[in-house]
Each structure stands twice: as structure tokens, then as C-alpha cells.
Amino acid sequence: MFAGEVQNNKLHLIGKLTASLIHEIRNPLSAIKLNLDLIKMEDSLSSDVLESVDDCLSATNRIEYMIDNLLSFARVVTNGCEHFCLNKITLNAIDLLAVKANKYGIYIETQFEKNIVHIYADKNKLLQILLNLITNAIESYENNVKGKIVIKTILSEENETQKIHWIIQDNGVGISESNQSRIFEDFYTSKENGTGLGLSVCKMLADEQGAEIDFESKLGYGTTFKVTFDVNKMRKLYEATHISY
Template identity: 25%
Template sequence: QSPSTVMITDIQGNIEYVNPKFTQVSGYDAEEVIGKNPRVLKSGETTAHEYSDLWETVKDGCEWRGEFHNRRKNGELYWESAAISAIRNSDGEIINFLALKEDITEKKRMEAEIESQNRELVHSENMAAMGRMASMIAHDLRNPLSSVKMTLQILGKKSNQDISTETRELCHISLEQIRYMEEILSDMLSYSRPDALKPEWISIDKVINMAISLSQRRQEDQKIKLHIDYHAGLPTLYADATKLRQVFSNLISNALQATRESDNPRVNIEAMVELGLEGTAVRIDICDNGCGISDADLDNIFEPFYTTRAKGTGLGLAIVKRILDQHKATISVSDNVPKGSCITVILPVSPASKITPQSDQGESQA
């Protein structure tokens, strides 16, 4: 049996012959396609212009070579490389067209996998370099900042007779800025040196409630309505409670901040069971009616040092993504109709064998 699919059509493109390999690859019996146009295999991905170019080439008596992303009888997509040429009679007239095709689906899959691995390798190397830089900067700045902070604290404790009200106010402002810088350094160190996971069986609702309590003051100050819905029957998760509290604290804080310009600010948090191909998981949706996220920002929001805010390092969501990657979890962003954004986190109900209680490849990712 030929390893290639053979198809012969008349000059109008109607199928006159297919070999057994065609049936094996496409799922169609010969009787189902004889007399029909090869468009029965179309997936809709090849453009009309490409088909037009194909026909112009073969009608001129030249050979056309290319690839098709076709659809089998059962609906599955598959890739074929094809060589299509004219068959002439003894007078040199074109009487048929011959297509020799090969199923290259597996080849395409392997190429895509290799390309993905190469991208991940380049990304990991870039992240490692950025992590080393962040660690160096954080270490070099932390000690001088501590000295300045201590000096300002001592100065601020002096009596009103020793320093003026204006000087005291300047000390207070300076200390606030130092605390802000310390938060930046903490984020940089957290990103550059991810801690090992300490997984245990936990209840996700308790973790989220703790994260909510950390943002309670902002919620009350901005008069934000917070709606929480934990579906019945949520399973326990094998995860690091401290790390996940950090994740949800960051995501909830971002959602609250996004609503600051809304007339009726609202944040909804919903947790439910998610049944997928890889097993049971818990899905958490955090939706706000705030300013939303632009399409231009969507592709970059989880990249380190990317931020749309005047203040901040852009490491918050990068740390969130890293922690979720350690938990074999996923995170995605979508629009919240009619306004705002939704963050969806899907955490697998993982046995101990699926979560390695180590940092995410340690310094290789740092």
C-alpha cells in the first residue's frame, strides 16, 4: 500500500479516483467522495486566494506544492503536504489533475512542541538574568535604606523643641517613601528567589477569606460592594496556603483598585468545582466593574517589570503567575460584561506526587 494519499480529479476538480490511503487518512470511503469536489475536506483555514493561486498554477501545467489543514470525516483536523500537477494526453492536453499528499500532522505537532520548548528556554534564560539583576539591586539597596530609615525614625522621635513641625512632616513623608521602596525591594527579592512550597491539605475558602481581610480597609474606605459565593462541595486542595494567600491578596487588591473610578464599585468572588480532562479542580473567578484591561496590556500583564501604574515594579502579577505555575494551576483574564475584568484561577485538586515542594526550578528561573 502506498504511503501517500493519491487523488485524481477531472479538469473541473471533481474526484475520479482515491487510493486506500485516502480512506485511512480522511475517514471517507471512495464511494463517498467520487464525483465530489475535494472541498469536502476543507477546514475553512485555507483562504480563497490560496485556492485560486493553486488552480491557476496547475491549469497552466505547472506543479503546485504546499500544505493543507484539512478536516477528517469525524471532524478532526489534520495537516497534509501536497504536490498537485496536471496529467496530459498524447496531444498534450490537460485531462486530469493528480494530487500526491502525505499526512504530516505528527511532524507539525513535533515542530510546534520544539518551538514551544525553545521559546520557554529563551524565556527562562531571560527571567534568570532579570532575577539575578533584581537580587543584586535589592541586596545593594536594602542596607543603605535601613540606615536612612533608622536616622529618620530617630529624628522623628525628637521633641517639638528640637525640630520644627515642617521638619517632622518631612520626616513622615520620607519614611512613607522608604516603606514604599522596601515593598519594591521585597517584591524584587521574592521574584528573584522564589521560596520552596510547603503544601498541605487546605480549604480554599479559608485562604480567600484571609486574603479578603487584608484588603478590608481599602474596601471600606472606597465603599466597595464585595459579593462572595462559595459553591457547596468545594474539595480540599493540596497546596501552600501562605503562597495562595499571597496570590489572592494581590488579585483582590488589584480588583479593588481597578474600581476606584466607578460610580458603584463592586467586586464579585466566586469559587466552584471545575471538571476537566485532567481531573477535578477548583475555579475561582474574581470580577470587578472597574476600568478593565486593554488588549495591548493583556499579553504582557504577567511579564516581570511590566506595569501600567505610576507606582509599582510590575512584579505583583509575575509573582502570582510563578506561584500558580508551581501549583500546576492556570490563570487567565477576560472582559467582565458590561464593564471591568475577570481573573480566573483554576487550581487542580492535586495529590502530593503532582506538586514538588521546591522552588520553581530554583535559580534557573530566578
């Protein structure tokens, strides 16, 4: 199952990558089509040229058809909401990343809220969010620094609104103020082998679950990411999908 989750995470990344790529292909493609249509309207075209233009048009239509199909294939379609324990999937994520953390010499500590029993959301998607955030936290430590990552779950109540916070805290390199506004952008990466899609996937998945992601960071001191779930919102989502007449 664990290997499956990692694979799922990669599929999300590929999906996101494909979707961005397709988006980038669409614009020049419609410019090509538009110009071909304009050329076709010329009166003075020989039948040979007209035939070539028609060939080009049907080829662009074929590309459009293929990318549309690819887009619907790449789109994330799962919607498997269920009740589950946030603390438990945190442990699953830590298990999955144990080898990587070990390799970097990182110790992962948990501080769990005991009162959080279950939340209602898509377990796989939340697991993917956490895998990306912990991976970033691990990678935030420079070589051979023996670091620690703290993962907390906290339940808070303000104005009768219950919120659950998932906190991932590292003391790694931190993010400079000028880069802080860029980290959720597609393809923004400061890493040699990064794709720069991890956080934008997290944001997309959190939006789908009605959760919010924010962070605080100080260059040279570390970074804290926080994922916040509104319990009332989740309850409404649950009721909306479980109405019995």
C-alpha cells in the same frame, strides 16, 4: 498572622525584583569580564596597567559573588504544602484587604462552592496570589466609584477530570486589547505607583503549584481572573510527597 502574610507577599515582590535586577546586572558584568580578559592577553601592557586590569577583574568577581549570594537569598524557597479549605483562605484574604476595599468604597461578595472541602497546596502562596488579584481588582475602580468585586469558587468535572476554579471578577476600568498581552510581563504597569510585578509573581507562584491563571477583560466593562487547579494533579503531588514504604 495576617500582618505576616502581607509581609510575605512584599518579600515575594522584593525577591522577584531582586532576581530581575540581578539578571539585568549579570549580562553587562560578563561583558566587562570578557573584555578585561581580552585586554590582559595583550603583550604590550605595562606592569601598572596589568595590575589595574587585575584589580578590575577581582572587583568584578566580587560583584558576581555578591549577586549570586543575593540571588539565593532572594529566591523563594518555602514549600509548605498542606490540606486546607480554599473558601476559608479566600475569607482570610478579604479580611486582610478590608481596609483598602473600604477606602475605595468597594464591596466584596463571595459565592462559594459548598462541595470544595480541602485542596493540597502551599497555603501562603495561594493567599499571596489572591491578595494580588483582589488588590488589582480594587485598584481597577476609578476614584469614588462604588464598585463590587465577586469572588467565586467553582468545582467542575469534564472527562473525569475535576477542576477547581477560583474566580475574581470586577467591573472596573478593564484592560485594552493591546495591553492584555503585556500584563504578566515583569514591570509592566499602568499605575503611577505600581511596580508591575504583582501579576508576574502570581504567575510564578501558580506555576509552582501546578495551577493556571487566565483572564478575560473588556475595556470599560471589567475584568475576570480565573485560577484553575487540577484536582488529579494535586492528588498526584500529594501522593508523591506522602509515599510510605
